[in-house]
Amino acid sequence: MQQEVIIAGFGGQGVLFAGQLLSYTALDEGKEVTWIPSYGPEMRGGTANCTVVVSDEEIGSPFVKNPTAVIAMNLPSLEKFEDMVEEGGVLVVNASMVNRGVERDDIKVVSIPANEIAQEIGSERAVNMVMLGALLGNLDLLSLDALDKALDNHLPERHKKFLPMNKEALRRGAEYKTEAVEPA
Amino acid sequence: MAKELIKGNTAVAEAALRAGLEAYFGYPITPQTELLEHLSARMPEIGRPFVQAESELGAINMVYGAACTGKRVMTSSSSPGVSLMMEGLSYIAGTEVPAVLVDVVRGGPGLGNIAPAQGDYNQIVHGGGHGDYHMLVLAPASVQEAVDLTVLAFDLAEKYRNLVAVLMDGSIGQMMEPAELPPFQPLKTDIPDWAVRGTGGGENRVLTSINLDPPAQEVMNLRLMKRWQEIEKNEVRYKGYYLEDAEYVVVGFGTAGRISLSAVRAAREQGIKVGLLRPITLAPFPKDVLDELTEKAKAFLVVEMNAGQMLEDVRLVVRGRKPVEFFGRMGGVVPYPDEVLTEIERLVDGPLTTEGHPRDRWLARLSETIG
Numbered sequence: 239m240q241q242e243v244i245i246a247g248f249g250g251q252g253v254l255f256a257g258q259l260l261s262y263t264a265l266d267e268g269k270e271v272t273w274i275p276s277y278g279p280e281m282r283g284g285t286a287n288c289t290v291v292v293s294d295e296e297i298g299s300p301f302v303k304n305p306t307a308v309i310a311m312n313l314p315s316l317e318k319f320e321d322m323v324e325e326g327g328v329l330v331v332n333a334s335m336v337n338r339g340v341e342r343d344d345i346k347v348v349s350i351p352a353n354e355i356a357q358e359i360g361s362e363r364a365v366n367m368v369m370l371g372a373l374l375g376n377l378d379l380l381s382l383d384a385l386d387k388a389l390d391n392h393l394p395e396r397h398k399k400f401l402p403m404n405k406e407a408l409r410r411g412a413e414y415k416t417e418a419v420e421p422a
Numbered sequence: 423m424a425k426e427l428i429k430g431n432t433a434v435a436e437a438a439l440r441a442g443l444e445a446y447f448g449y450p451i452t453p454q455t456e457l458l459e460h461l462s463a464r465m466p467e468i469g470r471p472f473v474q475a476e477s478e479l480g481a482i483n484m485v486y487g488a489a490c491t492g493k494r495v496m497t498s499s500s501s502p503g504v505s506l507m508m509e510g511l512s513y514i515a516g517t518e519v520p521a522v523l524v525d526v527v528r529g530g531p532g533l534g535n536i537a538p539a540q541g542d543y544n545q546i547v548h549g550g551g552h553g554d555y556h557m558l559v560l561a562p563a564s565v566q567e568a569v570d571l572t573v574l575a576f577d578l579a580e581k582y583r584n585l586v587a588v589l590m591d592g593s594i595g596q597m598m599e600p601a602e603l604p605p606f607q608p609l610k611t612d613i614p615d616w617a618v619r620g621t622g623g624g625e626n627r628v629l630t631s632i633n634l635d636p637p638a639q640e641v642m643n644l645r646l647m648k649r650w651q652e653i654e655k656n657e658v659r660y661k662g663y664y665l666e667d668a669e670y671v672v673v674g675f676g677t678a679g680r681i682s683l684s685a686v687r688a689a690r691e692q693g694i695k696v697g698l699l700r701p702i703t704l705a706p707f708p709k710d711v712l713d714e715l716t717e718k719a720k721a722f723l724v725v726e727m728n729a730g731q732m733l734e735d736v737r738l739v740v741r742g743r744k745p746v747e748f749f750g751r752m753g754g755v756v757p758y759p760d761e762v763l764t765e766i767e768r769l770v771d772g773p774l775t776t777e778g779h780p781r782d783r784w785l786a787r788l789s790e791t792i793g
Contacts, residue, residue: 258427258598265427265600273427273598277453298684300597303758
């Protein structure tokens with residue numbers, strides 16, 4: 239069993255850390271995992287993304303053309319990755335930053351006002367956790383409890399005061415459930 | 423020791439340090455910089471020298487000098503930086519002192535870009551510096567393998583008084599994977615009998631690569647070549663996947679190898695009997711296993727992130743006995759598994775030929791795709 243997630247957004251939206259948290263969780267759960275960022279000038283241009291592959295066996299390619307799921311934190315990310323989601327896969331869209339609907343009807347779309355939710359619980363910086371929660375609420379990948387544990391274990395000490403907010407953000411995101419799409 | 427999630431560049435740096443690296447000399451270049459950055463913090467922390475040289479030329483010559491003392495030393499860089507080191511590498515080879523080079527290859531030629539590539543295979547595997555010498559070349563495909571091969575690199579360098587290169591690409595440098603770091607080794611205390619340690623009233627030792635007397639130089643050349651024969655006999659490493667019943671064999675190293683693994687699995691799901699040979703030592707090249715596979719297999723597909731450099735080493739072993747096809751992406755473009763799968767399917771569908779050159783056929787196909 240192998241699943242792949244691409245997380246994409248502006249620099250500063252916590253895209254890379256969201257992917258790392260997912261990777262730490264997979265590691266703690268005894269899975270094989272790879273995390274690979276877009277690096278270099280691409281990041282300076284304002285967009286950043288990372289690809290996370292989670293598997294039960296030795297992982298081949300760390301690069302994925304048609305991931306199981308995409309988290310699109312902003313419009314450029316939606317434009318770039320909408321067509322790439324695997325048929326029957328999950329696309330989580332940050333409705334706060336995107337002014338159009340999703341065109342695909344063969345994937346499960348989770349549209350969530352993540353910025354507003356993050357603000358409600360204390361800080362817009364938790365937007366990545368809201369989006370990650372929304373993914374896990376709609377994809378059988380890793381449990382929220384496992385993610386909580388990974389946060390406890392791997393959040394840098396200086397950020398420990400944000401633990402409750404991050405956990406709350408994950409849960410609020412996970413409440414956004416969308417029905418699965420029947421494959422055509 | 424538990425596994426931790428760690429970036430390839432950082433993991434190699436920490437592994438080198440734990441393997442008893444006594445001095446590091448380097449110059450920053452993407453996509454290798456985290457390696458140097460990690461050591462810039464960790465080496466002083468434990469009281470060992472870290473030097474950011476004025477250039478790659480400075481760095482490699484500092485490595486040369488430090489290697490002459492018999493200490494564990496290394497440098498690391500990426501393609502254009504390694505080109506600048508070629509003179510020094512040849513001098514190190516000519517002086518027969520051990521040293522480790524980590525090359526995190528990027529897209530080229532020239533300044534190119536900072537994306538992952540394998541275009542420096544020929545430079546590292548078949549020399550790049552002048553003169554008759556070989557580097558032992560280790561090609562990891564994962565962060566764990568990068569860690570393990572870095573430790574091995576120091577042991578092999580010392581065992582054979584030979585240069586050892588760890589040839590990675592930008593994606594292995596930048597990728598995070600779970601890896602178990604090696605235990606801390608104590609620093610070496612035994613001084614090799616060839617090392618120069620300053621004037622202590624002992625015998626006079628000279629380490630140099632200059633040899634103005636051709637017959638004497640030839641004796642040295644013979645010694646190097648015999649040593650290389652010994653390395654070829656003892657140090658071949660590779661990993662095979664699904665080879666037992668394979669009718670078709672994909673050959674790929676490093677990142678191209680692991681991308682091919684995904685394609686091989688997908689082809690297996692379709693019932694295609696295909697396996698993967700992933701050379702771990704590029705020099706010495708795993709000729710014997712490839713020769714055995716040539717007896718059994720119907721055809722080969724070589725996959726690289728370059729224009730077919732290892733391809734020539736494969737062809738030298740297969741020698742026209744079986745068809746060899748090639749697929750590559752260049753310039754920092756990384757192939758997706760489905761591209762490799764398409765090539766495997768093409769191999770199965772045929773027609774196959776041992777005529778002509780696989781590179782010409784590949785270039786014709788690629789020109790249609792990317793014009």
